[in-house]
Amino acid sequence: MHQLTLAEIARGLADKAFSAEELTRTLLARIQQLDPQINSFISVTEDLALDQARAADARRAGGETGALLGAPIAHKDLFCTQGVRTSCGSKMLDNFVSPYDATVVSKLAEAGMVTLGKTNMDEFAMGSANESSHYGAVKNPWNLEHVPGGSSGGSAAAVAARLLPATTGTDTGGSIRQPAALTNLTGLKPTYGRVSRWGMIAYASSLDQGGPLARTAEDCALLLQAMAGFDAKDSTSIDEPVPDYSAPLNASLQGLRIGLPKEYFGAGLDPRIADLIQASVKELEKLGAVVKQISLPNMQHAIPAYYVIAPAEASSNLSRFDGVRFGYRCEDPKDLTDLYKRSRGEGFGPEVQRRIMVGAYALSAGYYDAYYLQAQKIRRLIKNDFMAAFEEVDVILGPTTPNPAWKLGAKNSDPVAAYLEDVYTITANLAGLPGLSMPAGFVDGLPVGVQLLAPYFQEGRLLNVAHRYQQVTDWHTRAPTGF
Amino acid sequence: MQWEVVIGLEIHTQLATQSKIFSGSATTFGSEPNTQASLIDLGMPGVLPVLNEEAVRMACMFGLAIDAEIGEHNVFARKNYFYPDLPKGYQISQMELPIVGKGYLDIALEDGTVKRIGITRAHLEEDAGKSLHEDFSGATGIDLNRAGTPLLEIVSEPEMRSAKEAVAYVKAIHALVRYLGICDGNMAEGSLRCDCNVSIRPKGQVEFGTRCEIKNVNSFRFIEKAINTEVQRQIELIEDGGRVIQETRLYDPNKDETRSMRSKEEANDYRYFPDPDLLPVVIEPAFLDAIRATLPELPPQKRERFQSQFGLSAYDANVLASSREQADYFEQVVGVCGDAKLAANWVMVELGSLLNKLGLEIDQAPVSAAQLGGMLQRILDNTISGKIAKVVFEKMAAGEGDADQIIEAEGLKQVTDTGAIEKVLDEVLAANAEQVEQYRAADEAKRGKMFGFFVGQAMKASKGKANPQQVNQLLKSKLEG
Numbered sequence: 001m002h003q004l005t006l007a008e009i010a011r012g013l014a015d016k017a018f019s020a021e022e023l024t025r026t027l028l029a030r031i032q033q034l035d036p037q038i039n040s041f042i043s044v045t046e047d048l049a050l051d052q053a054r055a056a057d058a059r060r061a062g063g064e065t066g067a068l069l070g071a072p073i074a075h076k077d078l079f080c081t082q083g084v085r086t087s088c089g090s091k092m093l094d095n096f097v098s099p100y101d102a103t104v105v106s107k108l109a110e111a112g113m114v115t116l117g118k119t120n121m122d123e124f125a126m127g128s129a130n131e132s133s134h135y136g137a138v139k140n141p142w143n144l145e146h147v148p149g150g151s152s153g154g155s156a157a158a159v160a161a162r163l164l165p166a167t168t169g170t171d172t173g174g175s176i177r178q179p180a181a182l183t184n185l186t187g188l189k190p191t192y193g194r195v196s197r198w199g200m201i202a203y204a205s206s207l208d209q210g211g212p213l214a215r216t217a218e219d220c221a222l223l224l225q226a227m228a229g230f231d232a233k234d235s236t237s238i239d240e241p242v243p244d245y246s247a248p249l250n251a252s253l254q255g256l257r258i259g260l261p262k263e264y265f266g267a268g269l270d271p272r273i274a275d276l277i278q279a280s281v282k283e284l285e286k287l288g289a290v291v292k293q294i295s296l297p298n299m300q301h302a303i304p305a306y307y308v309i310a311p312a313e314a315s316s317n318l319s320r321f322d323g324v325r326f327g328y329r330c331e332d333p334k335d336l337t338d339l340y341k342r343s344r345g346e347g348f349g350p351e352v353q354r355r356i357m358v359g360a361y362a363l364s365a366g367y368y369d370a371y372y373l374q375a376q377k378i379r380r381l382i383k384n385d386f387m388a389a390f391e392e393v394d395v396i397l398g399p400t401t402p403n404p405a406w407k408l409g410a411k412n413s414d415p416v417a418a419y420l421e422d423v424y425t426i427t428a429n430l431a432g433l434p435g436l437s438m439p440a441g442f443v444d445g446l447p448v449g450v451q452l453l454a455p456y457f458q459e460g461r462l463l464n465v466a467h468r469y470q471q472v473t474d475w476h477t478r479a480p481t482g483f
Numbered sequence: 484m485q486w487e488v489v490i491g492l493e494i495h496t497q498l499a500t501q502s503k504i505f506s507g508s509a510t511t512f513g514s515e516p517n518t519q520a521s522l523i524d525l526g527m528p529g530v531l532p533v534l535n536e537e538a539v540r541m542a543c544m545f546g547l548a549i550d551a552e553i554g555e556h557n558v559f560a561r562k563n564y565f566y567p568d569l570p571k572g573y574q575i576s577q578m579e580l581p582i583v584g585k586g587y588l589d590i591a592l593e594d595g596t597v598k599r600i601g602i603t604r605a606h607l608e609e610d611a612g613k614s615l616h617e618d619f620s621g622a623t624g625i626d627l628n629r630a631g632t633p634l635l636e637i638v639s640e641p642e643m644r645s646a647k648e649a650v651a652y653v654k655a656i657h658a659l660v661r662y663l664g665i666c667d668g669n670m671a672e673g674s675l676r677c678d679c680n681v682s683i684r685p686k687g688q689v690e691f692g693t694r695c696e697i698k699n700v701n702s703f704r705f706i707e708k709a710i711n712t713e714v715q716r717q718i719e720l721i722e723d724g725g726r727v728i729q730e731t732r733l734y735d736p737n738k739d740e741t742r743s744m745r746s747k748e749e750a751n752d753y754r755y756f757p758d759p760d761l762l763p764v765v766i767e768p769a770f771l772d773a774i775r776a777t778l779p780e781l782p783p784q785k786r787e788r789f790q791s792q793f794g795l796s797a798y799d800a801n802v803l804a805s806s807r808e809q810a811d812y813f814e815q816v817v818g819v820c821g822d823a824k825l826a827a828n829w830v831m832v833e834l835g836s837l838l839n840k841l842g843l844e845i846d847q848a849p850v851s852a853a854q855l856g857g858m859l860q861r862i863l864d865n866t867i868s869g870k871i872a873k874v875v876f877e878k879m880a881a882g883e884g885d886a887d888q889i890i891e892a893e894g895l896k897q898v899t900d901t902g903a904i905e906k907v908l909d910e911v912l913a914a915n916a917e918q919v920e921q922y923r924a925a926d927e928a929k930r931g932k933m934f935g936f937f938v939g940q941a942m943k944a945s946k947g948k949a950n951p952q953q954v955n956q957l958l959k960s961k962l963e964g
Contacts (some may be wrong), residue, residue, distance in 0.1 A: 098529075100522055136704075198530070233531060316561050316572070319572020336567065363563070363756050367757070368754075372756060401666070445697060
């Protein structure tokens with residue numbers, strides 16, 4: 001049962017091949033049995049899951065249908081979940097039980113999904129290896145000595161290990177697409193504003209976007225359908241109708257114009273990955289797509305701009321964790337300053353502290369113009385590059401990451417080396433564009449992802465291309481040994 | 484040395500919206516601590532602000548009222564600092580692109596002249612909560628009911644030259660926001676708070692001196708005292724060879740002194756940046772037009788109209804126009820009785836002292852404008868004298884009915900029958916024969932003084948009801964016959 005995709009589960013539940021409760025019990029047992037190897041869950045919500053499963057079975061017995069009714073899900077542990085610890089992977093929120101549900105959580109619950117638990121993540125979503133979690137590193141099911149990517153590393157590893165068919169993640173600089181690539185999954189970062197951020201604990205508000213991780217594009221379409229939509233509680237959510245994402249999955253790719261940015265294939269890219277990307281392009285050409293080389297000239301500025309904007313916003317977003325109202329508070333504070341300093345110094349890990357420091361510096365009087373404003377200008381240039389490119393092509397294709405998953409601890413002493421792994425994914429966040437990563441092969445037994453980018457609100461196009469590709473390839477069906 | 488005082492003010496007005504600026508919580512004052520604090524006001528992880536359109540509308544009203552440019556594209560920014568009653572660790576405010584740009588307000592000074600004070604800007608922001616230091620030994624309580632209450636911070640140019648001018652300006656702002664209905668103006672509850680920037684310079688010097696900011700002064704009286712005290716401190720400091728340091732100071736009304744709170748060096752770097760959770764606010768011309776159409780007549784225009792239409796003095800016009808309720812009341816009284824000067828006197832003097840005595844606002848007055856106007860009609864048609872009117876007014880205030888009912892029931896109708904008055908006068912003169920002799924023997928100057936005695940006796944004998952003009956006339960002819 002654990003091998004089933006969401007779409008297959010939907011059919012199984014509809015055909016009464018199994019009940020939601022049976023499925024839930026099976027997966028809970030599997031999590032209990034296998035998760036200790038990969039550490040992908042921070043909390044398993046067994047009681048909640050069984051209650052929701054029984055409720056879903058009752059709804060179905062009452063005549064209700066729905067693709068997600070009774071299907072399992074787990075949320076990245078930064079989606080606030082009422083009555084459940086929502087830790088953000090941090091000691092700071094180890095004791096935080098959310099009093100409310102994030103919009104994503106409530107929408108998926110209304111669709112009848114069964115919440116199995118909360119998945120591990122880099123602390124406050126800061127990282128691309130899932131090694132900065134207070135709850136320990138997550139391991140890549142494809143090789144337990146390697147990282148699964150991050151920051152949605154738990155969400156990715158859990159699906160890759162077939163603990164459940166799909167999870168939610170968030171993507172600020174690649175945190176859905178990069179772990180999806182490193183664990184052989186399909187992961188979608190929607191257009192900024194497509195999925196509500198209400199209840200999604202912020203890292204960098206202008207870049208954060210929630211989205212699905214699953215094995216197939218088809219499953220991502222099912223999940224996005226339920227996650228997307230305007231939310232009056234999020235001022236940055238966009239009031240744009242949600243199309244049917246499943247309907248165009250099989251649309252023909254005849255004449256689809258694919259742009260290959262020359263900057264994506266330069267130095268720094270593992271040549272074996274470059275070959276796999278070219279192979280995926282060939283497959284798409286066989287399906288009727290036409291390929292064109294394009295240029296995104298400002299891409300080289302993306303990482304510096306991102307590492308000013310994201311920490312700047314984070315330094316402010318994380319100010320509320322002050323030991324006063326919720327979360328970690330140091331023992332016996334001497335006075336107010338001591339309360340602040342020690343609560344934050346003891347509650348936040350080193351990567352979070354580093355980014356808060358960088359961000360506070362970038363916003364300081366005298367530096368603001370040189371850093372923050374300059375970064376915002378670069379952001380506009382990057383957006384303009386994409387706008388110009390999408391005049392000529394329908395989707396942009398390239399590698400998701402320059403390298404396959406690296407060994408645990410390999411980049412711990414060099415944060416900048418880790419930052420450089422985000423080089424292909426960050427631009428979509430800076431521009432607010434939708435992006436998808438899908439499996440494209442293996443290097444040394446480790447998965448490789450191909451990234452597709454599309455114009456605003458063209459998630460359907462990304463899913464269509466990925467689905468057609470997955471009809472003619474089988475990379476996405478491969479499972480790691482032992483899972 | 485002759486010193487010139489330079490004052491600029493920052494006034495925080497709490498906008499009278501039903502709910503907070505970024506959450507749906509109520510803004511009622513004085514509720515149990517933390518009962519009006521939602522997830523958003525508490526700064527819970529994951530929550531997001533949504534702008535209250537009513538706060539924007541009110542800010543625009545103010546902007547139109549001071550003839551300011553409205554920021555068509557205005558932006559909310561985060562002002563970052565740590566404080567226990569600031570739940571998010573930042574205050575959502577406006578920095579570079581405020582909603583209200585440059586404008587002005589004409590204020591009436593005590594001598595009747597009008598001075599134009601420039602307003603630099605006004606921006607929207609959220610109020611913080613309150614730290615409660617009483618009732619908690621060794622700890623501080625936090626009440627977040629106020630957190631997120633919308634504030635409009637109104638920043639003036641440094642164009643006031645005395646504490647009195649500053650107070651006149653604050654009063655004018657106070658009147659204006661109440662006219663507009665965008666702030667209840669309750670200074671005791673903190674609905675309108677004032678930061679005073681004060682500096683001095685030798686008379687004739689163009690450059691400004693170093694300023695000090697006196698934070699959070701909460702009454703008209705304290706504003707005047709705090710500024711005067713601070714000016715005196717600065718003069719003494721400079722004349723003793725010292726220099727003023729730019730700093731934030733607090734006014735202590737008990738000791739009538741200002742004390743240093745923090746110097747510029749200790750000031751926070753607020754690390755302002757545009758709030759990524761809120762999109763820029765774009766104000767459509769149609770939105771402004773709709774607001775413009777609902778703007779009431781404002782104090783400066785009203786003041787001028789009271790002078791030109793009713794012939795009131797500048798002073799009277801200013802007092803009557805100082806609150807919308809009082810101006811409306813006055814105009815209703817004029818509408819009933821038709822005599823503006825009489826109405827102005829009664830509203831300002833008799834009604835004013837009655838309200839003062841009872842501690843009531845004019846909209847709670849026990850005598851309605853219609854009642855007062857009705858009574859003034861009776862003065863004007865000689866039914867009662869001004870003196871009797873005061874008796875009638877008191878009875879109206881006591882709830883004994885309208886003027887006509889009281890005059891009828893108490894028999895206060897003025898006696899205008901010449902025969903009846905003559906009869907009273909004859910009795911008075913007969914009873915005071917000795918004084919009559921003296922009067923007749925006296926010269927013009929002495930007679931003038933003595934005449935009043937007979938008038939008084941006559942009014943007393945008629946129980947105040949005799950028409951005073953007739954009494955004067957008839958008495959004169961009888962005495963000097």
